[in-house]
């Protein structure tokens with residue numbers, strides 16, 4: 001049989017076989033028996049069948065032989081009846097169906113067997129088979145050598161088949177009976193033997209061995225018992241280890257987590273110590289409660305549940321991360337639940353804090369962006385109040401602005417406040433007192449009871465408390481640090497915005513006003529003047545502008561310092577304000593220059609009256625640093641439309657008029673005149689020409705002598721000369737210093753021209769030395785610009801060295817105000833010049849403000865009394881007193897005194913009487929060119945050095 005078919009059969013057999021061992025063994029046994037009995041029975045029956053056929057055939061042959069002998073005898077005698085009887089006899093108990101004697105003539109005597117109804121019917125196949133095996137028996141009947149016929153016998157197949165079928169049925173039934181009995185017996189025995197295997201079930205003890213059990217099963221049970229014993233030992237240890245491990249795990253879990261046991265209905269049956277500790281409840285309070293009550297949305301189910309739960313603890317709500325694991329019993333249904341919790345309250349708080357912080361950062365950023373928009377502050381304040389509520393989850397917030405003057409806090413913006421709330425009385429400041437006062441007032445206003453809470457952030461702008469951003473709540477609440485920081489952040493943004501707004505306003509103000517005096521500045525003056533012009537033009541009226549310059553302001557600044565100068569300007573500004581009408585505008589243009597716009601000038605003497613008042617007011621003494629000081633003012637007045645139709649022209653005209661007032665001796669006012677412009681033009685032209693004068697050689701020096709006055713042998717002799725600059729203009733002729741020295745100073749040309757003067761004096765000394773041998777010292781005027789030039793000593797040294805003259809023949813004159821402008825620098829420069837051997841003197845002494853302390857430190861040789869003090873000597877007692885005081889002072893400082901402007905003998909006498917050392921003036925000689933000084937340079941005219 002091919003292997004696949006065999007495998008298929010085996011598989012089929014497996015399917016068909018019963019599942020139990022007894023069934024299977026029995027089935028196999030039964031099948032074997034069935035096959036065995038079937039085959040045995042088949043062979044037995046076949047043998048019986050063939051033997052029966054053969055025996056029937058043999059007995060038929062014998063029977064026919066016997067019948068043939070009887071028939072031969074009868075046929076010989078022709079007794080055919082006997083033949084017939086013989087045939088009939090033969091048919092009885094025979095297996096034949098019919099017997100016939102057929103004579104040679106074809107006649108036949110036939111006898112049929114009687115039908116036997118008791119025969120059991122045989123199946124057709126057996127009938128056919130038997131019919132096929134048997135054949136008719138023929139016997140020739142002969143007697144005496146003569147054939148009488150044939151005896152023919154035909155078998156009865158039905159009878160034979162019936163006999164064989166009966167045999168088959170009987171033997172098969174017997175075999176089946178025997179087989180069934182034996183099978184039943186076998187099954188009973190098999191079941192009994194295999195029942196011993198039941199004892200192989202593990203009961204924790206050795207399986208029992210029945211004596212009648214088959215040996216193999218006994219051996220199996222013994223082996224099983226041994227294995228079980230060994231397994232008990234091995235697994236017992238493992239189970240012990242496992243239990244130990246489980247205990248440790250449980251202990252660790254109890255340490256690490258909050259654990260509870262819950263029954264299948266969701267009721268807590270046990271909690272560990274952590275649970276008790278973390279919840280704050282007693283164990284008895286926890287056990288018996290539904291787990292769902294302890295927070296979360298869990299309901300008993302057969303799946304693992306995880307989630308965050310808010311668990312009410314005795315000290316407040318806690319956040320736990322919960323895992324609920326169902327535990328199944330042997331039937332796979334829920335036995336209980338193990339609930340494992342981890343306290344994540346701190347982490348949740350941290351996360352919440354991060355979220356809150358991010359939210360507040362967002363709010364701060366929004367306010368910051370709003371602040372950057374630079375819109376109206378009130379919108380920013382309102383937004384801040386709104387964001388403060390949002391960020392702190394409050395319903396009431398307000399921004400108060402402190403007003404220290406009125407002692408109130410003004411409500412700038414609010415949220416959740418009555419609409420008509422405005423000023424709040426409270427002690428201004430930024431301390432807790434102010435916060436308490438605000439909170440008291442607000443809680444009263446909002447109708448909170450005592451449990452209300454509040455927090456505020458002081459908005460500090462440029463170091464001063466601008467106000468407070470406050471949040472209020474009706475409930476008791478402790479505000480946290482991060483909430484305070486948030487509110488402070490809002491406050492800081494507000495502070496920055498307020499500061500920026502104030503800066504903007506300040507810049508706007510600064511762009512239009514003078515910081516020192518608070519008066520409008522030049523820019524604003526221009527705007528006001530233009531407005532005045534437009535107004536005057538529209539109403540066909542006149543408008544005016546005054547240009548005011550303080551006389552000798554620079555001296556005050558130089559002498560008393562910038563602080564005093566500033567104070568003077570402030571006081572002067574205030575006096576100007578007092579002099580004008582309402583509607584007039586006083587402005588400070590810069591330095592000591594002021595201006596007044598007169599929008600309505602009218603036709604009378606309004607401008608003159610105001611100008612007079614100004615001159616008089618500013619001529620009044622100023623008290624600065626405890627000293628009385630006198631300054632004056634020069635005022636120029638220009639009017640629209642006659643002196644200009646635009647602001648710039650008008651102001652320029654007023655400036656020109658002021659300059660004219662200055663030229664006119666200061667302390668007065670001047671109306672603008674058209675010719676003043678010509679003067680200004682001339683000045684411009686002069687300035688231009690001066691630039692070319694030096695290289696064109698248009699400068700020259702005149703020398704004025706000084707005379708020794710002190711009693712003694714040298715009295716009346718020439719003690720020196722003063723070199724005085726002249727400008728020989730090609731058209732204007734000889735131009736005096738007062739017309740161009742100031743221009744040289746203003747343009748800086750005084751530096752090269754001054755160096756030229758020093759070089760020219762040196763050259764002249766060289767010439768005179770060569771001509772006359774002895775030359776008296778020659779004084780040179782130094783300007784403030786020259787003294788301020790750091791390289792002056794080096795320049796002088798270079799010039800003197802180059803000329804090769806005795807430095808002792810050079811004397812430098814400096815005015816008081818020049819020296820006091822920067823006394824320390826003056827001390828250094830004068831010291832340097834002095835160290836080179838030059839003489840130094842103070843010019844115009846008495847007109848400025850000298851500090852005696854510095855006067856002592858300057859390495860001076862002489863003081864020159866200004867000619868204004870000499871002019872009225874000896875009649876003017878004041879001048880005489882001043883002159884005497886100066887002489888006394890100079891002598892006490894070991895300085896020589898030279899009086900300028902000596903024009904009369906009376907001057908000479910008075911000065912001699914006062915003890916003056918030297919004199920200079922027209923009385924001795926006017927400044928004249930070097931060539932005209934020869935008479936004075938004769939040795940007998942010169943005083944000894």
Ligand SMILES: Nc1nc2c(ncn2[C@@H]2O[C@@H]3COP(=O)(O)O[C@H]4[C@@H](O)[C@H](n5cnc6c(=O)[nH]c(N)nc65)O[C@@H]4COP(=O)(O)O[C@H]3[C@H]2O)c(=O)[nH]1
Pocket residue numbers: 704723724725726736737738741757780781782783813843844867900901902903920921922923927
């Ligand atoms: N009424 C009258 N005046 C008299 C009499 N005696 C002399 N003077 C004048 O008084 C001025 C004296 O010069 P200063 O006080 O240094 O005043 C000088 C000086 O400050 C300045 N100056 C002259 N030359 C120079 C120079 O080379 N350099 C500088 N920086 N300034 C110079 O110009 C000023 C004026 O010089 P000057 O016009 O030459 O005027 C001279 C002189 O001519 C007199 O008896 N009566």
